[in-house]
Amino acid sequence: MHALVMSGDQNAGRIQSVRIYNSTFERVEVFKYSGTTLTHQNSIPEEIKSRLRSGNACYHSVHNLLSYRLLSKNSKIKIYRTIILPIVLYGRETWSLTMRDEKADGV
Numbered sequence: 001m002h003a004l005v006m007s008g009d010q011n012a013g014r015i016q017s018v019r020i021y022n023s024t025f026e027r028v029e030v031f032k033y034s035g036t037t038l039t040h041q042n043s044i045p046e047e048i049k050s051r052l053r054s055g056n057a058c059y060h061s062v063h064n065l066l067s068y069r070l071l072s073k074n075s076k077i078k079i080y081r082t083i084i085l086p087i088v089l090y091g092r093e094t095w096s097l098t099m100r101d102e103k104a105d106g107v
Helices: 010-014 044-066 073-089
Strands: 002-004 017-020 023-028 030-033 036-039
Touching: 036 044, 044 073
Parallel strands: 002 023
Antiparallel strands: 017 023, 030 036
8 A cells, every 4th residue: 555645844755654553555756546646745737747648648539530520610629628628627626826937847
């Protein structure tokens, strides 16, 4: 079993495992729970990248359908809104908005 330690305590990163009763949980840096990627630093950009990768994979799986000429534009938009967009935006209510230094991000 695995444990993701999230704490403001500087020493929390040194914890290698957590023991609760008779169970030991190994510490991990990244954990996927209910389709959401959690990191020990609560990194929202990593979750957004993960969502975009999932949305991209979904788009490629329906690409043939979306490029079908006999399918109307409205039907294609409906497919996008009901299949692809929810995958990309899942969990967005919990994403925090922060300022970022574009030079530090290499942008």
